Structures are given as structure tokens and as C-alpha cells.
Amino acid sequence: MTITSLSTGATVEIRNLKPYYGKRLAVRSVNMTIAPNKITAIIGPSGCGKSTVLRCINRMHETILGARVEGQVLLNGENIYASDVDPMLVRRKIGMVFQQPIALRTRSIFENVAIGLRLAGINNKRVLEERVEASLRAAVLWDEVKDKLNQAGTALSGGQQQRLSIARTIAVEPEVILFDEPCSALDPISMLKIEELLLDLRKQYTIVIVTHNMQQAARISDNTAVFMVDTDDGAPTGVLVEYNPTAKIFAQPDDPRTEDYISGQVG
Template identity: 60%
Template sequence: MISLAQLSGAQETPSSDSKAMFVDSLHAYYGSKHAIKNVTLKIMPNAVTAIIGPSGCGKSTLLRCLNRLHEVIPGAYVKGHVLLEGEDIYAPSADPVLVRRRVGMVFQRPNPFPTMSIQDNVTAGIRLTGRKRSKELAAIVEESLRDAALWDEVKDRLKSPATSLSGGQQQRLCIARAMAVQPEVILMDEPCSALDPIATLKVEELIADLRKNYTIVIVTHNMQQAARVSDRTAFMMVDMEDRTGTLVEEGETKVIFSHPKDKRTEDYVTGRFG
């Protein structure tokens, strides 16, 4: 039973800031193009933060800055800081590979490794980082697939090719793969945009469950999805003066969708522009 207090969004306060991220005065560039400017944002631990905003406002760019995927694009770079548990992931000593292990990513289109089986997809990341006994790997496969709410559907065909799964199952497999390396944060870039409505609802239920163990940041074009799955919402838009993406407002989802502070947020969530 969900209590009225839970329904109205009263949440337990996280006991510590572990798994929290802090984006501090972040700017992102694609060569000479200034894509997002001066974003400062606290990402709450064990909560789902949704980033919404019109196309081209820098949502996905911001997301990719959170695990140093942005810099993979030739000419792309950032200025500013992103702290994970108080440590700057952009510090010279920080290892981007390790950062990406701690901050996993699920992409828009399900992208399982097509030549691998279901179970090999789950363990791909672990096998890259060191050898583990097959018994341990089997346990990780089961745990990750259970966490991704996929186990019951695939437990009898773990050796089948990942491509034999439906789109929704493939996306949950990708989530299982992201979780198998035990990240602290999972980033999701429009994870349901290629899925049908039922598969979408399954992934949304999964996101709600995952919050217990992970910090989640999700970029979505679907405002109702943001309203349904997230605890906090950040609204970004393009500053028309310099054509740079900027953070307009961040706050509790129930506030953003009921009485946002900024008129631009109100206009966007009510569909009056964008």
C-alpha cells in the first residue's frame, strides 16, 4: 500500500551523499560551438533526476558530460567540474574508463552486442576488466537480469543470441549489462523512445525499482514520462541571445509539473512552446 504521504512525494532523506553528483559551473563545447553554459546542478543520490527541454537544448550533451562520454567526440571538451562522491571526474588524475564504470549509460536504441548471447552481453563489461570464475559470472548474470526485470523472460535461453529478444527486452538487457559492473550512477538517454508503450511502461517500472540502489539521471522528450518516473526534474532550454543551452530550473518533479517558479518552465511543460 502506498501512503498518502508517499503519494504526495514525501521522501526519505538519503543518509549520506554517496552516489550523489554535483555539476559545478559546467560548460560544454563542440569545437568552437558553445553547447551548454554554466550548468550548476546537484544530482541527488538514490533518486531519479529527469532532464527535459526542447530539442537542441543540450540535455544529452549534459548527460554525456556526467561520465566523460562527451569528450569522445573529436573536438569536444568541457570546462568546469563534475563531482562524484566529492571527487572531480575531470581532475587530471581521474581515469575516464573508471569513471564510465562507476557511471553507466543506457542509450536511446537498444544496443546489445549482436554476436553475443544474452548472458555474454550481461558479463561483457566484467570480462573486460578481469577474469572471474564461471560460477561467479553466472551469479552476476542472474542478479543483473533479475534487477533488470528480465530474468523470468530469458532464464531458459541465456545462450540464445541477444538479437533474438524484442526491442523492450533488448533495452532491459542493456540496463542489466550496465548494472553488471555495479556502477553507482546510471545515465539513460531517452531509453524508451524506440520502445512500444508496454515495453516503455516496463522500463519505467524498472527505473522506479532501480532507484533503491542507484542514482539515475534520465533524458527524455516525453514529459509525462519525466513526471511519472522522476523525483527531481531539470529543465533546460536554448538561450536565444547566444544560442547556448542553459539550465532554467531544477526542483522536485511535483513542483516543476504543478507550479514551477520560472515562466519559461511553465510554458514548456504546458506545451505552450517547444
């Protein structure tokens, strides 16, 4: 596939990142380096700011009214928060897949994937067909939908819709893909399919996944970041307590809070 050979994973460095909602600091200064072509999991209890940090990586955080960010996120050494950077272009390099699968009812399965390409100015029918097929193959959905490309996106099951969302994200050839709890709306079988897909996608992309499911993090991720809620100064604030290889996190974590969380005593 031409599409897969073109893109490779990129390194993402998060430096002194402080996301705010209005005046409230959501997460204390985060520093972490996300390795290319690895799966990095972000885990932690509800309200610890893991989705917030994820959304900062492709500048989706600031789309919420009143939300803003301090600090830097470097994509291959380039600060995506520099003043002359267009967030639209950042989001094409750093794609995102959400908790709820997004399949457009008014567009066919084909168009559900092609929409991102059209957005990038590609309207040549042959190019579109090639890249939609390549993306659907990469998302391991092609065999299931190749005979019904003209049906509505909502004709698919939840798990298929989530893979459709992934295909749409892959189609625009990002370097990093962010997953915000991609399996929490899916049944266990669909979840396993997505997990296999993630392991496969790791070869071409840098992957960051937020998950509630510790077993999922243990199964598929290479590195894991653990966030906790800290209420020391009154308001609950997220804090990164540990960032280590997944094997170490689940075997002998550095931080006692990680151990409590993993063993089910917190959150």
C-alpha cells in the first residue's frame, strides 16, 4: 500500500504542559516524551485529566470555550503551540479517534472515509478510491464493507463504525494517532479487534491511547503514563505520577500511588 509506506511515526515531546479550563489548572505541569512507533497508554482514575492531556497533543483542548494551554508540545522537535502554527495543520499531522464512533448518517461508507481527503483538497476520483481502499484495508474493515461502500455509514455495527473512524483518520496520513478511550463503547470482541489493529498500526504510526481499562494498557502498550487526582491545594488537579515502560509499571512501579491504583485501592 502506498499510503502505509509514506507515513512513519513521529516523536512527541510534552514540555511543561499546563492545560487550563478558564482560570482553573486542570493538570499540573506534564513532561513526557512519547516514543515513535510505540503505543503509549495514559491511565488513571476519572477526572485526573488524562483526556485533557491527550487533547492538548493535537490542540483539540482549545476548542472548548475558555480552555487554554501553557507550555510546549514538540512534534519532531517543532513546537505545535508556536504562534505561527495553524491548529488545522497540526490536527492533520496528529489524528484523533474518539470514544464514540463517528459515522455520518448522511454519507456513504466510502464518503465517510473520503471526507478527510476531500478536506485536504483531493478530489480526483481514482486517487480517492485508491486511498479509501488502502485506509479501509489498514483499518481491517475492507473485507467487511467492500460490497456496500454506498450504504450509509450508520449501516455498520459499533465496532465497525469505530474502525471506520480509524480508517478516516488514517486516510489523511497523520504521523501520530491519538485514541480517546476507543473501546469503552464497544463489546469485548470488537475491543479485541481494535486492539489487534492498534498493534498493527504501531508499525507506521506513533500511538497514544487513553484508557480506563488497565488490562488493555497492559496488553497493548509499550509505555504507560499514570495520572492521579491531587486535592492538596483544595481544587482537584490532575498530576502525572509516573511514566515508565508498561512492564515496569505493572510489575514494580516507582511510585506507591501507582501501585495502589494498579492493585485497585484507588480510583
